[in-house]
Amino acid sequence: MPVKLSAPAASALLPVKGVQLGFAQAHIRKPNRKDVLVITVPENSSVSGVFTLNRFCAAPVTVCKAHLKQQQGIRALLVNTGCANAGTGQQGLDDALATCIGVAQALNISPEQVLPFSTGVILESLPMDRLLAGIAPAVANLKEDNWLNAAEAIMTTDIVAKGTSRQLTIDGQSVTITGISKGSGMIHPNMATMLGYIATDAAISQAALDRIIQHAVNKSFNCITVDGDTSTNDSLILMATGQAGNAVIEEDSAEFVRLQEALTAVAVELAQAIVRDGEGATKxxxxxxxxxxxxxxxxxxxxxxxxxxxxxxxxxxxxxxxxxxxxxxxxxxxxxxxxxxxxxxxxxxxxxxxxxxxxxxxxxxxxxxxxxxxxxxxxxxxxxxxxxxxxxxxxxxxxxxxxxxxxx
Amino acid sequence: MPVKLSAPAASALLPVKGVQLGFAQAHIRKPNRKDVLVITVPENSSVSGVFTLNRFCAAPVTVCKAHLKQQQGIRALLVNTGCANAGTGQQGLDDALATCIGVAQALNISPEQVLPFSTGVILESLPMDRLLAGIAPAVANLKEDNWLNAAEAIMTTDIVAKGTSRQLTIDGQSVTITGISKGSGMIHPNMATMLGYIATDAAISQAALDRIIQHAVNKSFNCITVDGDTSTNDSLILMATGQAGNAVIEEDSAEFVRLQEALTAVAVELAQAIVRDGEGATKxxxxxxxxxxxxxxxxxxxxxxxxxxxxxxxxxxxxxxxxxxxxxxxxxxxxxxxxxxxxxxxxxxxxxxxxxxxxxxxxxxxxxxxxxxxxxxxxxxxxxxxxxxxxxxxxxxxxxxxxxxxxx
Structure with missing residues (x-):
């Protein structure tokens, strides 16, 4: 059983203005479980990512890095559990891109604006028919008040869903941060068989957000280990929608430091939750x-x-x-x-x-x-x-x- | 259960001319088990050792290195199980030296001619009264035909005793090699929670023996791992009594190469036996x-x-x-x-x-x-x-x- 860790209440995971989440049961690997998640952010959001250093990184990791580099403005994330799409060669890359196209068509955006994520068994190909069929129902139930369902939809061997929220005031505006994570085994720094998604409605420049994600990951996900195995699929994404109403935060301002502290605290809580839910953990x-x-x-x-x-x-x-x-x-x-x-x-x-x-x-x-x-x-x-x-x-x-x- | 490994028959472990072994039940940690071993070699034997690289190396390892460096001519080895005498500070060094003095008095040699070895629990002091009392009975049953008892006397969590022999002909003389080892957990290169003692009656120069032990350990004990933990006490000792009657082997001769091959084969078999008896191993x-x-x-x-x-x-x-x-x-x-x-x-x-x-x-x-x-x-x-x-x-x-x- 997890060590002093229980799933958050749905009401404890605060909506983040502009972020919508929708899930589906697509039978990726097992029936009757939430296994597909779509997250959308509004235009002009800042999005940063940190990914596994494993040389055998999964196809979706390669695609995520390419899409972030193209700077078309990320608008959606697609996550599936059950299959990692790792060790899948060229077919895996083609599949990951095809899932981006599927999401893009459903949302009327371009495929380069979609980031794909997979977690689960390595060396097996995605069940593309079922995954593509899961996109429409996930998009159909997109809403802001869906973080707990999202946390559940990314679980694999996790026993409890992991998520947390913080609020702070910046420029007299209430800023919300909510994050979810999954991971339990194959957990090692750089980073872990983990996925993490943290969103805030603060307005912040891309450069400042890039700085914060590095700081946050070094103080959190890069400080945990369950079994010393570095996964092929580790990804942490930080999203900022800019809808809180504050002035855009630039690097090294007082607001930058405060937001960095709060985002890092969320990352630490999510990282520690992974260890507390470590496979078989009792301490x-x-x-x-x-x-x-x-x-x-x-x-x-x-x-x-x-x-x-x-x-x-x-x-x-x-x-x-x-x-x-x-x-x-x-x-x-x-x-x-x-x-x-x-x-x-x-x-x-x-x-x-x-x-x-x-x-x-x-x-x-x-x-x-x-x-x-x-x-x-x-x-x-x-x-x-x-x-x-x-x-x-x-x-x-x-x-x-x-x-x-x-x-x- | 060990993977395709059973204890050798007593008759399969061939006596090595000049090497005598004696054991005792000294209740170091548990009653009614062989837990003290004395090995003696004749004057003018060559003896080489390789030891753990752990910075927290055990007191006996420190003493072994010092005694080998003093080149007084090693004549005896003392091994106890049940207590590693590691993480024991100055007291541990004093205790290890005191055991050398005990063996020296019993055999009428000098303490610098004795190598001490301990294996077992870390951070506890040797029960000196019982260990010193075990020396006399071990010396009393010293004999050449005692290798299986010796292999049993150095076991801790090992399930089966480990030993093997080889014979080859050098200069028309029959040369015998017999070795024993122990180890099962805390097994990692450089080296393992392992002790290994390999003896031959071949005549070989000290320099040549020093070369061979490095080669043998690199091809054997430095190629095994059970759990990745490098122990505080790992020691491998190679002894050559020179009583087989061959001309003294020098480095890089044809005989050197043949003896190196045979000794390395023994080391590989002993190292693999440790993995086959790895804690909980089924494969x-x-x-x-x-x-x-x-x-x-x-x-x-x-x-x-x-x-x-x-x-x-x-x-x-x-x-x-x-x-x-x-x-x-x-x-x-x-x-x-x-x-x-x-x-x-x-x-x-x-x-x-x-x-x-x-x-x-x-x-x-x-x-x-x-x-x-x-x-x-x-x-x-x-x-x-x-x-x-x-x-x-x-x-x-x-x-x-x-x-x-x-x-x-």
Whole structure:
């Protein structure tokens, strides 16, 4: 079960002026589930995207990048679950483009104004007949008050729908931000088998929005890992409709900073929700590495801990077998690490220092922290001023079960 | 259960002239199991070692390196299971040295002539009273015909004892090689939570033996992974007693090459045995990456596949969900990889080419290969002449169970 995470109420996901969402049950892979989503934004919206670094990126990712580059003004997004359209060669690209044409015809826009997204099984082709047939019903139920349905329509192995909203005032105008995400396994920075869509009605320049999405993703989706697998399909899209009535926000203004903070907070909540709903997760772990020489080395240590199956299974068992954390720190790749000057904390408890168990440490203290469902692991390297934080979950029987059964 | 692996018969592990082995039940962690091993070699033996690169290396590793450097002529090895003496600070170093003194007194040699080894739980101190008390009974039953007992005495979560022998003729003399190893989890190159001891009665110079151990470890223990965790205690020791009667082998002679081949074959068999007995393993996978630009990039791809929990769970389920392999190839870190020119084979079956599923591929073919317990995954990068091979196992419920329960 997800760790301290439940689906938002429909009323908690606030409409964003100008953004409409419509879904369909198109039987992409399984019957009777929402599996097609169309999102539309008005003319002159700003839209930015960040995508997977996987060399085997899916066909829709390639098409998204091309369409964003053409700057025709993005007007619609099409998402399907059930099939990732990845590892599908030229046919996959043709299919992704054909879906854009389908949406364009239904909305009377051009195909270059459509961004396509797919998530699901790799190495299989899209069921084009069913997907194209799903576009009309999705377009038919487009409305602003449809975010929870949209969040449900993009789920794959997710147990709960993920979404959140924020409101702030800019230029005396109420600005709304609402975002949804999906993802549960094949989750790794850069980015995750995840899709994320965040919309705001703020007016903001394209350049400013491009800056914000990079900042937001670095502080959120690039800080999470479930299993260390980087997906072929990861995409995060940030949309701004400009209908809130504020003056257009430019880079580095006070309003820019405030909107960036709010959008980043939404991204962090959506990213953490993915970890809390990590496949088989029973615990949510924050790995905080402090006082390193560079953010990069802090991230190396944090990810060595966050990726270790031995550590993740020990957390699943609530077993304070903390030597495994020391081992991971030791193999994280810091060549000149002095193990005698660093400290390891579990929650507030000092576990190790001077290369070994802290004199004050009692196993009962570690065991008590391990009983919590949200656990902080703190590593203080004592060799610099840089920090990094990574969020991950434990590794349970159910992770194996889910991934051994996923296709069947 | 181990994948096509059973313990060797006692008679299959051939005595090596000059090497004696003795064990004890010292209740290091659990009662009634062999957990202390002493190995002795005669004067003027050559001994080489390769050790973990983990910065949090265990105290005995530090002591081993120091003693090998002092070149006093290694005469004895002491191994205990149950406690790794890692993450134990200065106390751990003092304890490791004290065990060397204990063995030295029992054998009338100097402490610098003793190499200590520990494996087991990290972050706990050695139970020195019980360990020191175990030395006398182990020394009392030293004999040449004791290799299977020795293999059993170094097991931790291993299900079966691991050992093998080879014989060859050099200078008309019969030369024997016998090796044992342990390891099952926390297995990763450089090296593994593994201990390996290989002895030969061949006469060989120290320089030549140092060359051979590097070659052997690169072709064997540095090619295996179970869970990607690099242990604090990994050690491989190569001993040559010189009692076979051959002329001393120097580097790059024909005899050097033959002995290197035979010793490497023993190392490969011992390394593969660790994977076959990998925690929870039900399948043995050979990941062979061919036609890369460098061995390094081939290894990157091989390890990306071998470490992916998603791939390992799919193999556990015998599910030919092979898109996950494409995803791993895509995130392995080759920046300029052209996914349209590479091929993926499962056994003899061409699965993917031209960036997608091969036209000839039938799911039934993949499913048939997945039913085997030994599976070859072949990636042909078609961008160079370099190759690399990695051996690994699948990821099952039992991996989680074993590692969630290990300490309790």
């Amino acid at each position: 949510f772990m924050t790995i905080q590495v402090e006082a390193g020489q560079s953010e990069e080395e802090c991230r190396k240590v944090a990810y060595a801990i966050a990726h270790s199956p031995l550590i993740k299974t020990a957390f699943f068992a609530s077993d304070p077998n903390l030597g495994r954390i020391l081992a991971a720190i030791g193999y994280a790749g810091i060549e000149d690490l002095n193990v005698n000057t660093m400290q390891l904390y579990l929650g507030d408890v000092l576990v190790a220092e001077k290369g070994g168990r802290a004199a004050s440490y009692l196993e009962a203290q570690g065991a008590a922290v391990m009983q919590e469902s949200d656990i902080l692991v703190r590593v203080v390297l004592n060799r610099g001023a840089a920090n990094a934080t990574v969020w991950t979950c434990d590794f349970s029987y159910d992770y194996v079960k889910i991934n051994a059964d996923y296709r069947s | 043995f996978m050979t990941i062979q990456v061919e036609a890369g630009q460098s061995e390094e990039e081939c290894r990157k791809v091989a390890y990306a596949i071998a470490h992916s929990p998603l791939i390992k769970t799919a193999f556990f389920a015998s599910d030919p969900n092979l898109g996950r392999i494409l995803a791993a190839i895509g995130y392995a870190g080759i920046e300029d990889l052209n996914v349209n020119t590479m091929q993926l084979y499962l056994g003899d079956v061409l699965v993917a080419e031209k960036g997608g599923r091969a036209a000839s591929y039938l799911e039934a073919q993949g499913a048939a290969v997945m039913q085997e317990s030994d599976i070859l995954v072949r990636v042909v990068l078609n961008r160079g002449a370099a190759n690399a091979t990695v051996w690994t196992c699948d990821f099952s419920y039992d991996y989680v169970k074993i590692n969630a329960d290990y300490r309790s």
